[in-house]
Amino acid sequence: MQDAFQMKAWLVSRNSIQERLSVEYGVRTAVRAVARNFRGGGQNMRITKTRAIRLGGLVVGGGAPVMVQSMTNTDTRDVDATLAQIERLAARGCEAVRLAVPDEAAAGALRAIRAGTPLPLIADIHFDYRLAVAALEAGVEGLRINPGNIGPSEHVDKVVDAAKAHKAVIRIGVNSGSLEKPLLKQYGGPCPEALVQSALGHVRLLERRGFYDTKISLKSSSVLDTIASYRLLHETCDYPLHIGVTEAGGLLRGTVKSSVGLGILLHEGIGDTLRVSLTADPAEEVTVAWEILRALGLRSRGPEIISCPTCGRTEIDLFALARAVEERLSQSTADIKVAVMGCVVNGPGEAREADLGLAGGRDKGIIFRKGEVIRSVKGQEALLAAFMEELQTLLNEKGQPA
Secondary structure, three states: OHHHHHHHHHHHHHHHHHHHHHHHHOOOOOOOOOOOOOEOOEOOOOOOOOOOEEEOOEEEOOOOOOEEEEEOOOOOOOHHHHHHHHHHHHHHOOOEEEEEOOOHHHHHHHHHHHHHOOOOEEEEOOOOHHHHHHHHHOOOOEEEOOHHHOOOHHHHHHHHHHHHHOOOEEEEEEEHHHOOHHHHHHHOOOOHHHHHHHHHHHHHHHHOOOOOOEEEEEEOOOHHHHHHHHHHHHHHOOOOEEEOOOOOOOHHHHHHHHHHHHHHHHHOOOOOEEOOOOOOOHHHHHHHHHHHHHHOOOOOOOOEEEEOOOOOOOOOOHHHHHHHHHHHOOOOOOOOEEEEEOOOOOHHHHOOOOOEEEEEOOOEEEEEEOOEEEEEEEOHHHHHHHHHHHHHHHHHHOOOOO
16 A cells, blocks of 8 residues: 555646656657566566667667767867777777867867768867867767857757767767756756756757757766666656766776666666776776676676685685686677686586686696596696686587687
């Protein structure tokens, strides 16, 4: 009975917000039936599709695979350094790249960058509409810009006209740290409703000009606010959503926050593109993003590496072995499962589904395929060398000799 009352109250509250946002902002909305299952306060959402748009040669939304995105941290004016980083991102599996365009010199470099990479490029623009137009003329496939922040109506007109002419996508990117002052005053600070209202206000400016090749992001450093914001927006409109937790932190904390927040959203069917924002090498963002998708069974790329957490029975330097294997396979796209185990007693059995695995003891280690032992080797260095030989053989069989 209490669950039914909670569900009714929640739906009344959400519906009133949706109705108010739709009426106030005139945004074309999709009526979404939301299935709620209250189990200990939890909420499971029915998966619904967003509309499909095109970012260069890629389809975004409409049930297309979730796309992995990152952002360069090079000086965009340095064409060689930027292209080198984009190449490294592509090798990790990045499918679209955002670049900061702070001035005319950066905008002037975009044409050469566009010519040097096959990945779709998204120009990150703040305030200056002329940089947006210049970026589109240089051939970028998308903009990240908030039309309400680029000045008078005629400036918005020019950006939209250029986007239409070049068949580019515009991403509305709302951040909790830069919400409009009236919204902060209205809601008493950044909150999910304020983020959604801000986004839909910017979207309305595009829709009034007949532009619908739009995707939206709502960024907060709070995992819970991020989840709530995207849930509300997902119910309110059918534009594709770019998901991420902003300012998530370094490699460890940022990975944890992004995995929790993005994992929940993706499991609920929310999110068409994603970026894992880390204070780290952008290539690490791409690796973490793919591991999130793999863990949810949404997409996979490259080898899956499993390893045990070690215990008192471990008599080899399993950490060093695992790092060496991970480094060897860091850029492989082979669809294989590899196991690095610390116990010769349980290792083969626990990792019997692995295409190739190793397990080590005090005096020897074993190498196995699908749970069957194929080699026994003495000494850790010899074990690693023998394992790398077998790994190369497996990669050759999979058509990846490098």
